[in-house]
Amino acid sequence: MTDDVLLVHGGTPLEGEIHVRGAKNLVPKAMVAALLGSGPSRLRNVPDIRDVRVVRGLLQLHGVTVRSGDEPGELVLDPSHVESANVADIDAHAGSSRIPILFCGPLLHRLGHAFIPGLGGCDIGGRPIDFHFDVLRRFGAVIEKRPEGQYLEAPHRLRGTKIELPYPSVGATEQVLLTAVLADGVTELRNAAVEPEIVDLICVLQKMGAIIAMDTDRVIRITGVDALDGYTHRALPDRLESASWACAALATQGNVYVRGARQLEMMTFLNVFRKVGGAFEVDDDGIRFWHPGRPLNAIALETDVHPGFQTDWQQPLVVALTQASGLSIVHETVYESRLGFTSALNQMGAHIQVYRECLGGTPCRFGQRNFLHSAVVSGPTKLEGADLVIPDLRGGFSYLIAALAAQGTSQVHGIDLINRGYENFMHKLRALGAQVELPNSRAGVKQAAPVAG
Numbered sequence: 001m002t003d004d005v006l007l008v009h010g011g012t013p014l015e016g017e018i019h020v021r022g023a024k025n026l027v028p029k030a031m032v033a034a035l036l037g038s039g040p041s042r043l044r045n046v047p048d049i050r051d052v053r054v055v056r057g058l059l060q061l062h063g064v065t066v067r068s069g070d071e072p073g074e075l076v077l078d079p080s081h082v083e084s085a086n087v088a089d090i091d092a093h094a095g096s097s098r099i100p101i102l103f104c105g106p107l108l109h110r111l112g113h114a115f116i117p118g119l120g121g122c123d124i125g126g127r128p129i130d131f132h133f134d135v136l137r138r139f140g141a142v143i144e145k146r147p148e149g150q151y152l153e154a155p156h157r158l159r160g161t162k163i164e165l166p167y168p169s170v171g172a173t174e175q176v177l178l179t180a181v182l183a184d185g186v187t188e189l190r191n192a193a194v195e196p197e198i199v200d201l202i203c204v205l206q207k208m209g210a211i212i213a214m215d216t217d218r219v220i221r222i223t224g225v226d227a228l229d230g231y232t233h234r235a236l237p238d239r240l241e242s243a244s245w246a247c248a249a250l251a252t253q254g255n256v257y258v259r260g261a262r263q264l265e266m267m268t269f270l271n272v273f274r275k276v277g278g279a280f281e282v283d284d285d286g287i288r289f290w291h292p293g294r295p296l297n298a299i300a301l302e303t304d305v306h307p308g309f310q311t312d313w314q315q316p317l318v319v320a321l322t323q324a325s326g327l328s329i330v331h332e333t334v335y336e337s338r339l340g341f342t343s344a345l346n347q348m349g350a351h352i353q354v355y356r357e358c359l360g361g362t363p364c365r366f367g368q369r370n371f372l373h374s375a376v377v378s379g380p381t382k383l384e385g386a387d388l389v390i391p392d393l394r395g396g397f398s399y400l401i402a403a404l405a406a407q408g409t410s411q412v413h414g415i416d417l418i419n420r421g422y423e424n425f426m427h428k429l430r431a432l433g434a435q436v437e438l439p440n441s442r443a444g445v446k447q448a449a450p451v452a453g
Contacts, residue, residue, distance in 0.1 A: 006412045006426075008403035009435035010385055013291075014254035018428040020242050020261055020286075021047040021073055022235030024421040026197040028055040028099050029174055030204045030235060034077035035064065035106035036182060037208055041230035044074045047238070047423035054097045061085035061093065062107070077230075082110045087148055091117040098171070101132050105179030108141055108154040117149035131165075132175050138163060139179050139187075160185030160224055167365070168193040168218060168305045177201060180222035181210040187222040194218055195306040196265040200236045207231040239265040240312040241422055243273075244397050246289035247316035248432075250278045251323060251405040255290035256432060263287065269313050275299050276317070276324060298326030298379065302360040303334050311335055315398040318342065319405065321377045322350040328377040331360030336371035341395035348386045348406055351378035382407065390414035393421050400425075404434055411439075 022045035032055060034041040046052060056066050056075075063083035069076050094100040094117050107114035133143050133150065139158040144151045160183045165172055173193040180187035192198070194214070202212050202220075208231045211223040242261035249256040250273070263270065263282045270280060273289070277296040281288045298321070303311040311334035321328040322345060332338050342352040352375055358367040359374035366373045385408030390396035396418045403410035418425055429436050 008410045010406035014432040016432045017257040019259040023238040037230040039230040040078040042232040044234040050420045057093045109182045114152045158183040160187040164190040183224040189220045192220045249289045250320040253291040257288045259286040261287040296324035298328040300329040302331040315394045319401045330375045333364035348383040385410040
């Protein structure tokens with residue numbers, strides 16, 4: 001097991017090439033979709049990350065055979081013998097992930113019942129699961145709260161329904177898709193999320209035999225079918241990881257080629273990256289990101305659901321903005337607690353002030369709710385090494401970027417959390433020339449407990 005503390009000796013530009021595989025926000029969901037098929041599915045471009053291992057374990061608990069395919073990063077999933085799983089085993093596997101909530105629809109279709117324990121995930125703001133259960137009730141599921149979790153039953157075949165989301169939630173949209181495809185009748189979902197990973201999941205389901213239409217204005221219509229087959233699919237690349245490495249190149253004044261990065265899903269990020277002063281070059285195999293040597297520009301930025309600037313891009317970019325000249329304004333509109341990571345950057349020498357007011361162009365749903373969801377970043381500032389405790393997945397990688405850009409040595413605690421979404425990140429750091437080391441039993445370095453992902 002990887003030690004949970006990393007020593008980072010900063011001040012060295014990242015230079016070289018790394019490879020990004022399939023999206024963390026698609027691959028585990030595509031694995032869950034395999035439960036719906038009558039035959040085996042073949043998923044390619046799968047990253048070796050913790051969320052994939054969690055879902056693999058949960059699928060195997062439910063009788064799905066999961067094995068490696070013929071090429072690296074390929075999984076073959078055979079759901080021919082789906083069965084109920086032991087409650088304690090489910091709880092042991094699921095405690096570190098929120099993905100088990102997406103097992104509900106497929107298991108209700110396959111077994112007529114499902115069990116969901118308490119869920120984990122990154123602590124970046126409210127991510128209530130109640131709406132998932134409300135959606136499942138709309139399809140006809142009966143839900144009973146028990147001490148160990150939620151027990152769900154489908155006394156009859158689930159039926160299509162009309163749903164309008166109060167906010168275009170990715171998780172809620174995935175729940176509807178995975179449940180509606182085998183439900184009786186038509187499901188109409190309004191105000192749906194339309195992220196590239198959602199579209200790729202729809203492609204997976206269509207390959208299986210689903211009938212799904214994406215209309216304008218965030219409307220998705222699903223016509224239920226009686227049965228689905230397996231699929232063969234290559235997952236789209238992880239645009240969020242690609243952007244993280246781009247920000248690392250910018251913050252460290254480096255030059256990083258991200259093999260596997262794709263322009264189409266990153267167009268909004270690339271525009272902002274260029275406005276800040278970063279340079280990039282796109283070719284058929286990936287994107288090269290580098291610092292051109294000129295002072296970086298301060299910008300005004302608001303996060304939003306796709307096609308806006310993704311919230312998962314915000315934290316890595318904020319680190320780069322500490323090196324930009326002037327005042328940058330960041331308005332976080334997706335997760336109300338995502339700017340908490342900035343306090344550690346201030347300890348390293350950054351000048352970041354957070355505010356409860358909406359500092360963006362338009363008020364958002366957090367504006368009157370007393371959340372620190374806007375930030376002003378004053379730069380450039382020199383960063384100094386520090387002791388850092390990782391708060392969440394993207395914030396954790398952002399701390400790594402800050403430590404790499406800083407002068408001196410940082411101790412980064414809780415790095416196991418980064419394994420949730422960044423494949424082989426230690427190997428990639430070293431391939432780019434980063435000066436990092438695992439202290440093992442080095443005296444004086446506190447070994448932090450693994451953080452629930």
